[in-house]
Amino acid sequence: MSKKFRTLDDVDVKSKRVLLRVDLNVPMENGRVTDATRLERVAPTIAEIADKGGKVILLAHFGRPKGRDAKDSLKPVAEALSKVIKKAVAFANDCIGEAAAKAVAAMKDGGILCLENTRFHKEEEKNDPAFVAELAKLGDIWVNDAFSAAHRAHATTEGLGHKLPAYAGRTMQAELDALGKALEAPTKPVIAIIGGAKVSTKIDLLENLVTKVDALVIGGGMANTFLHAQGVGVGKSLAEKDLAATALRILEKASTANCAIILPVDAVVAYHFAANSPSHAYGLDAIPADGMILDVGPQSIARIHAAIDDAATLVWNGPLGAFEMTPFDRGTVVAAKHAAERTKAKKLISVAGGGDTVAALNQAGVADDFSYVSTAGGAFLEWMEGKPLPGVEVLKQR
Ligand SMILES: Nc1ncnc2c1ncn2[C@@H]1O[C@H](COP(=O)(O)OP(=O)(O)OP(=O)(O)O)[C@@H](O)[C@H]1O
Numbered sequence: 368m369s370k371k372f373r374t375l376d377d378v379d380v381k382s383k384r385v386l387l388r389v390d391l392n393v394p395m396e397n398g399r400v401t402d403a404t405r406l407e408r409v410a411p412t413i414a415e416i417a418d419k420g421g422k423v424i425l426l427a428h429f430g431r432p433k434g435r436d437a438k439d440s441l442k443p444v445a446e447a448l449s450k451v452i453k454k455a456v457a458f459a460n461d462c463i464g465e466a467a468a469k470a471v472a473a474m475k476d477g478g479i480l481c482l483e484n485t486r487f488h489k490e491e492e493k494n495d496p497a498f499v500a501e502l503a504k505l506g507d508i509w510v511n512d513a514f515s516a517a518h519r520a521h522a523t524t525e526g527l528g529h530k531l532p533a534y535a536g537r538t539m540q541a542e543l544d545a546l547g548k549a550l551e552a553p554t555k556p557v558i559a560i561i562g563g564a565k566v567s568t569k570i571d572l573l574e575n576l577v578t579k580v581d582a583l584v585i586g587g588g589m590a591n592t593f594l595h596a597q598g599v600g601v602g603k604s605l606a607e608k609d610l611a612a613t614a615l616r617i618l619e620k621a622s623t624a625n626c627a628i629i630l631p632v633d634a635v636v637a638y639h640f641a642a643n644s645p646s647h648a649y650g651l652d653a654i655p656a657d658g659m660i661l662d663v664g665p666q667s668i669a670r671i672h673a674a675i676d677d678a679a680t681l682v683w684n685g686p687l688g689a690f691e692m693t694p695f696d697r698g699t700v701v702a703a704k705h706a707a708e709r710t711k712a713k714k715l716i717s718v719a720g721g722g723d724t725v726a727a728l729n730q731a732g733v734a735d736d737f738s739y740v741s742t743a744g745g746a747f748l749e750w751m752e753g754k755p756l757p758g759v760e761v762l763k764q765r
């Protein structure tokens with residue numbers, strides 16, 4: 368990778384207060400981290416700064432809280448991180464103000480402190496200058512290691528880079544390097560699989576993506592939104608019905624760009640959003656009005672297999688169903704295993720990304736068989752589109 372920004376090689380961190388932006392937005396269930404990949408990936412940056420005698424002050428968001436909300440506290444994540452990095456991680460219950468200032472003042476060289484969820488302050492997402500100034504008081508330099516949040520121009524992902532000397536962390540470097548190698552000039556045909564639940568924040572990205580890939584498989588909550596737009600009754604499924612016009616526009620654009628769209632032709636439907644709740648596969652003309660689509664059906668899986676077989680490069684973000692609950696993990700697991708087999712047979716270059724997507728690949732036991740697994744979901748898609756990522760751009764300016 369040509370060197371476009373300063374890294375940890377360019378700064379002596381000894382005794383410095385390092386505001387380290389990481390992505391601790393990990394999948395959790397009942398207060399337990401269910402996939403530690405994002406924690407494992409930031410471990411080398413934390414260890415390097417601590418070992419060099421810097422004071423590591425972790426900044427991160429968790430979930431999408433509207434104000435302070437105990438269920439989105441980073442405390443259990445900080446505890447999980449401590450286990451992963453095998454070092455003590457202190458915790459302050461606010462990211463600004465007295466609690467944060469006191470905790471930072473108490474730090475010794477090489478110490479690690481995690482500040483509470485930055486999104487407990489609405490000013491974080493607004494990139495509010497006064498909030499940025501408050502945060503900046505806590506540090507001497509800012510290191511951005513959150514590639515997976517770099518598509519957000521928030522106070523801790525972008526704003527701080529204008530206020531303090533800014534550096535890229537090791538995960539940021541590694542992600543950009545690996546994605547560049549795998550996807551800057553991808554071997555065609557290229558197929559994208561997009562699923563998951565973040566429909567409103569990702570659907571716009573598909574408009575550009577269809578001009579860059581040869582085929583697009585749509586699954587998960589995203590597919591329900593498209594099916595609804597096409598007039599399919601999706602019952603009580605997760606779908607953003609007000610985005611129907613956007614979905615139709617994307618289908619039209621795909622057709623003009625010669626991008627094949629592979630939407631589900633059948634679906635696994637249940638009546639409760641719970642593991643092992645009774646379910647049945649239905650054709651699209653028969654989805655029960657009181658049911659929820661929780662996975663793609665068997666015929667859809669066969670089509671997805673065929674589409675993967677036709678591709679030389681695969682990019683994947685978002686599970687095809689509610690994979691956290693059996694048996695609704697089936698579509699995602701079976702497709703992931705198929706892509707892994709093709710990759711092992713050297714017939715496919717496979718790149719996947721996203722907090723839950725990585726968790727799903729780990730659950731399928733195939734994460735190590737993919738060509739590259741990024742921690743980033745939305746950021747990865749925007750990078751794919753060629754969009755400048757604010758959290759990366761700001762690093763280049765200084
Ligand atoms: N049909 C469905 N109904 C309800 N939830 C679904 C369905 N399909 C997928 N999901 C949910 O989508 C979630 C993951 O979506 P998301 O868009 O957050 O992906 P991601 O890989 O975590 O990407 P990012 O890193 O951008 O968040 C999972 O929790 C999964 O249960």
Ligand SMILES: O=C(O)[C@H](O)COP(=O)(O)O
Pocket residue numbers: 390392430431515516519565568721722743744745746
């Ligand atoms: O999980 C992610 O993709 C990142 O942490 C960004 O989260 P966000 O979509 O809530 O901004």
